Amino acid sequence: MFLAKISGNVVSTQKNTYLQSHKLLLVKKIDLNGNYIDNKDEIALDLIDSGIGDTVLVVKEGDAVQQILGHKKAPVNTMVVAIVDDIAIQE
Numbered sequence: 001m002f003l004a005k006i007s008g009n010v011v012s013t014q015k016n017t018y019l020q021s022h023k024l025l026l027v028k029k030i031d032l033n034g035n036y037i038d039n040k041d042e043i044a045l046d047l048i049d050s051g052i053g054d055t056v057l058v059v060k061e062g063d064a065v066q067q068i069l070g071h072k073k074a075p076v077n078t079m080v081v082a083i084v085d086d087i088a089i090q091e
Contacts, residue, residue: 001057001058001059001060001061001081002029002057002058002060003029003030003031003032003055003056003057003058003084003087004027004028004029004030004042004044004055004056004057004058004080005027005028005030005034005036005053005054005055005056006025006026006027006050006051006052006053006054006056006080007026007027007028007041007052008025008026008041008052009023009024009025009026009052010024010025010026010043012024016074016075018069018071018073018074018075019045019074019075019076022045022046022047023045023046023047023049024043024044024045024046025043025044025046025050025080026041026042026043026044027041027042027043027044027056027058027078027080028040028041028042029042030055032087032089034055042058042060042078043078044058044078044079044080045065045074045076045078045079045080046079046080047068047079047080048080048081048082048083050080050083054083054084055083055084055087056080056081056082056083056084057080057081057082057083057084058078058079058080058081059078059079059081060077060078061077062076062077064079064081065077065078065079068081
């Protein structure tokens with residue numbers, strides 16, 4: 001899993017049958033201070049209605065995504081699983 005910030009939406013006129021009712025988002029990895037780790041965007045499936053600018057927790061593991069979706073038919077291995085409200089680190 002990793003922290004990320006939503007940077008955009010993915011719009012497609014044709015999708016895999018098992019993705020037709022789901023939203024796809026562009027995410028960029030961030031560190032614990034909210035700074036971008038790199039400039040790479042990744043596409044993630046979103047079932048929790050997050051939006052551009054949200055800090056989110058992303059899982060990048062095919063088995064976890066399959067368990068959440070309840071089937072193995074969708075070609076997905078990256079999914080937004082939580083919106084992060086706050087990060088508190090105790091030293």
